[in-house]
Amino acid sequence: MQGGKPPRKPTLSQVAQIAGVSEITASRALRDSASVTQGTARKVQEAAAQLGYLRNRLAGALAGGPSNQVGVILPSLANIVFADVLKGLEDHFEDAGFHPVLGISNYDPQREERLIRDLMSWRPAGLVIAPSNSTSASRKLLAGAGFPVVEIMDVDIDPVDMCVGISHHGAGAEMARHLIERGYKRFAYIGHDIVRDQRALTRLNGFTATLEAAGQSLSATLTLDAPSSVTLGRNGLAQLLREADQAPDVVYFSNDDMAVGGVFHCMSENISLPDQLAIAGFNGLEIGQALPVPLTTTGSNRVRIGQKAAGAILQRLKDGNTAPAAQSIDVGFTLVHGGTA
Amino acid sequence: MQGGKPPRKPTLSQVAQIAGVSEITASRALRDSASVTQGTARKVQEAAAQLGYLRNRLAGALAGGPSNQVGVILPSLANIVFADVLKGLEDHFEDAGFHPVLGISNYDPQREERLIRDLMSWRPAGLVIAPSNSTSASRKLLAGAGFPVVEIMDVDIDPVDMCVGISHHGAGAEMARHLIERGYKRFAYIGHDIVRDQRALTRLNGFTATLEAAGQSLSATLTLDAPSSVTLGRNGLAQLLREADQAPDVVYFSNDDMAVGGVFHCMSENISLPDQLAIAGFNGLEIGQALPVPLTTTGSNRVRIGQKAAGAILQRLKDGNTAPAAQSIDVGFTLVHGGTA
DNA sequence: CCATTGATTGACAGCGCTGTCATTCAATGA
DNA sequence: TCATTGAATGACAGCGCTGTCAATCAATGG
Numbered sequence: 214m215q216g217g218k219p220p221r222k223p224t225l226s227q228v229a230q231i232a233g234v235s236e237i238t239a240s241r242a243l244r245d246s247a248s249v250t251q252g253t254a255r256k257v258q259e260a261a262a263q264l265g266y267l268r269n270r271l272a273g274a275l276a277g278g279p280s281n282q283v284g285v286i287l288p289s290l291a292n293i294v295f296a297d298v299l300k301g302l303e304d305h306f307e308d309a310g311f312h313p314v315l316g317i318s319n320y321d322p323q324r325e326e327r328l329i330r331d332l333m334s335w336r337p338a339g340l341v342i343a344p345s346n347s348t349s350a351s352r353k354l355l356a357g358a359g360f361p362v363v364e365i366m367d368v369d370i371d372p373v374d375m376c377v378g379i380s381h382h383g384a385g386a387e388m389a390r391h392l393i394e395r396g397y398k399r400f401a402y403i404g405h406d407i408v409r410d411q412r413a414l415t416r417l418n419g420f421t422a423t424l425e426a427a428g429q430s431l432s433a434t435l436t437l438d439a440p441s442s443v444t445l446g447r448n449g450l451a452q453l454l455r456e457a458d459q460a461p462d463v464v465y466f467s468n469d470d471m472a473v474g475g476v477f478h479c480m481s482e483n484i485s486l487p488d489q490l491a492i493a494g495f496n497g498l499e500i501g502q503a504l505p506v507p508l509t510t511t512g513s514n515r516v517r518i519g520q521k522a523a524g525a526i527l528q529r530l531k532d533g534n535t536a537p538a539a540q541s542i543d544v545g546f547t548l549v550h551g552g553t554a
Numbered sequence: 555m556q557g558g559k560p561p562r563k564p565t566l567s568q569v570a571q572i573a574g575v576s577e578i579t580a581s582r583a584l585r586d587s588a589s590v591t592q593g594t595a596r597k598v599q600e601a602a603a604q605l606g607y608l609r610n611r612l613a614g615a616l617a618g619g620p621s622n623q624v625g626v627i628l629p630s631l632a633n634i635v636f637a638d639v640l641k642g643l644e645d646h647f648e649d650a651g652f653h654p655v656l657g658i659s660n661y662d663p664q665r666e667e668r669l670i671r672d673l674m675s676w677r678p679a680g681l682v683i684a685p686s687n688s689t690s691a692s693r694k695l696l697a698g699a700g701f702p703v704v705e706i707m708d709v710d711i712d713p714v715d716m717c718v719g720i721s722h723h724g725a726g727a728e729m730a731r732h733l734i735e736r737g738y739k740r741f742a743y744i745g746h747d748i749v750r751d752q753r754a755l756t757r758l759n760g761f762t763a764t765l766e767a768a769g770q771s772l773s774a775t776l777t778l779d780a781p782s783s784v785t786l787g788r789n790g791l792a793q794l795l796r797e798a799d800q801a802p803d804v805v806y807f808s809n810d811d812m813a814v815g816g817v818f819h820c821m822s823e824n825i826s827l828p829d830q831l832a833i834a835g836f837n838g839l840e841i842g843q844a845l846p847v848p849l850t851t852t853g854s855n856r857v858r859i860g861q862k863a864a865g866a867i868l869q870r871l872k873d874g875n876t877a878p879a880a881q882s883i884d885v886g887f888t889l890v891h892g893g894t895a
Numbered sequence: 896c897c898a899t900t901g902a903t904t905g906a907c908a909g910c911g912c913t914g915t916c917a918t919t920c921a922a923t924g925a
Numbered sequence: 926t927c928a929t930t931g932a933a934t935g936a937c938a939g940c941g942c943t944g945t946c947a948a949t950c951a952a953t954g955g
Contacts, residue, residue, distance in 0.1 A: 217682050224940095224942085237904080237905065237906085238903085240942070240943065241903095267674055268942090269941055270675045270677075271612055271677050272616050274612050274943095275610075275909095275942075275943090276909080276943040278912055278944055290641040293637065296634065299656075300639075312656055314656075315644065319648075331622075332653065333607055333608055334610075334611045335623070342697075346905070354608075419728050470938090473844070500613060500844070503784070566911065566912065567911080567912060577935090578912090581913065582933095582934090588933080590933070591932090591933065610910090613913085614913065615915075617912040617939080618912090619913055
């Protein structure tokens with residue numbers, strides 16, 4: 214950059230001129246060489262190479278061509294969970310030549326709404342969103358999007374278009390059933406910033422509903438107003454044990470990060486797992502399974518969710534408007550029988 | 555979607571008409587309400603709201619307006635390392651209203667080149683790339699990009715424009731120095747698919763160069779032709795110990811995933827760390843530090859790299875063409891004195 | 896030999912917006 | 926009072942490409 218104004222990039226019309234064909238023929242040759250004669254295709258490609266031509270998809274998309282961009286809105290990247298989902302999305306999008314355009318909502322509905330607007334203003338081919346208490350304006354935007362929209366993570370919702378995920382209510386319920394069956398009696402819960410993380414709350418609801426149906430209940434609940442982390446879980450368990458009138462015999466944590474923290478507290482305090490205290494988490498993270506005593510938790514198939522979501526978008530794009538109406542894909546969860554509960 | 559053709563979205567000219575102003579005034583009111591009278595701004599905003607107008611940035615960018623998209627090319631998302639980098643990028647881009655457009659090269663130079671073309675064809679405001687043996691065509695593309703380009707992860711390179719990272723050669727050298735100082739004599743190395751992961755190779759080069767300068771050398775080297783993983787590291791160490799004529803007293807692994815696998819092998823075989831065998835890794839992942847005996851490793855400041863890279867792009871964009879020429883930002887690494895070496 | 900067919904190619908118009916420059920007009924000071 | 930200034934607004938043109946439909950032309954069969 215010598216300070217001069219940037220030299221204009223070569224355009225399609227220049228390529229066409231050199232190749233001695235019309236602009237539209239050059240366009241076709243470059244996009245799908247099978248739609249023109251072999252000779253024509255070669256001439257055009259040579260001209261493009263000679264000029265260092267680089268397609269301008271801005272113009273292409275504006276003129277009505279397809280976009281290969283897909284909006285992706287996730288609440289956070291601080292935690293491996295959504296990185297896994299993103300990986301799953303990439304797995305399928307990359308192969309199809311699509312690119313995620315990323316926005317992080319930070320669990321903030323207002324920010325999420327702004328992101329939806331922002332990403333939609335690029336007229337993407339589709340949108341994948343892990344919703345965070347979406348505003349009604351957000352839902353209205355998505356409903357009128359005019360392209361496929363997939364809401365991911367949770368299937369306990371009324372999707373605007375499609376959704377892919379698991380039943381968090383069901384996951385909480387299943388864990389409650391497992392713990393009841395194991396004979397635990399004094400249940401406690403330790404959670405993180407649950408106002409923002411709606412899905413953790415849904416799990417808790419499923420958990421307590423099942424306890425109550427079995428004539429049991431939570432004897433202690435601690436929710437901490439901060440993002441989930443190992444440290445938060447460790448401190449949380451310390452606090453709960455300190456403050457509880459009667460010690461619980463099992464603690465359900467809002468997720469594996471928190472639960473691993475709980476395990477660490479037990480290790481450092483010589484509380485034996487699961488005899489003296491049992492611990493359960495959610496997600497099935499690798500770290501939980503790599504512990505000396507593997508964590509009892511619920512596997513949440515995060516990568517799978519991403520893959521299925523990408524697949525749903527691509528399928529819909531291929532089918533055009535003849536596609537089936539709103540659908541919900543449940544990838545299912547699995548109870549991981551570790552050694553901590 | 556009733557099967558009819560998608561209804562046209564409201565356009566700026568419709569907004570302008572309703573507001574009773576010219577198109578360009580409406581455009582200005584919507585982009586920067588301070589550039590028009592308060593009253594005008596209100597009228598336009600009301601008209602836009604009434605119509606459900608959604609800005610079309612495709613048209614805007616084509617007409618010469620700025621883009622808020624930034625191409626981001628990473629080799630993989632399978633591993634927390636690049637998820638961390640992406641988080642760092644997001645931290646700064648999100649606040650500035652920029653969005654990463656993601657491409658995953660899978661450590662494949664050809665694929666990387668295709669991605670560069672693909673992302674550049676959207677005329678982004680900048681590009682961040684963790685290079686994977688970039689082809690000369692790739693470098694040429696980047697050199698003529700006309701927007702800021704940051705190559706990340708490694709500063710031991712000749713950057714096309716800017717670069718942000720650490721010296722992997724230096725990191726390998728530093729670990730060698732540390733291990734020599736500790737008195738280890740029989741050094742071994744276990745690595746993963748090093749043909750593709752060039753940076754791991756650079757660390758190894760720094761490591762061996764330093765050993766040799768001190769009159770030492772690697773007594774055993776095992777490189778496995780697969781992506782790095784805990785399992786690969788575990789099996790690798792088992793294989794190395796089985797095949798080696800003389801057992802090493804310290805093993806340098808290509809990264810923490812691999813090294814943690816090595817630690818697991820030692821645990822299951824009752825090999826005491828670090829007396830019987832010492833282990834060192836690279837990255838400073840949380841899991842390594844959460845082990846019963848924390849891993850000796852090199853902290854690589856991944857989130858910081860992302861943040862600095864985003865900052866460099868944003869700064870350059872603000873400064874316009876008057877910006878300083880090519881620069882290299884070294885965020886530095888830190889030796890993590892764990893208990894395994 | 897001529898009508899018919901399908902494959903190639905091209906003309907046209909316009910996607911929706913913004914940079915650039917010119918115009919308008921009220922406010923200001925000599 | 927009139928020239929001067931700066932803010933607000935507008936006219937114009939064009940960014941680079943692709944969908945649609947029409948035109949062309951060689952190959953085919955009756």
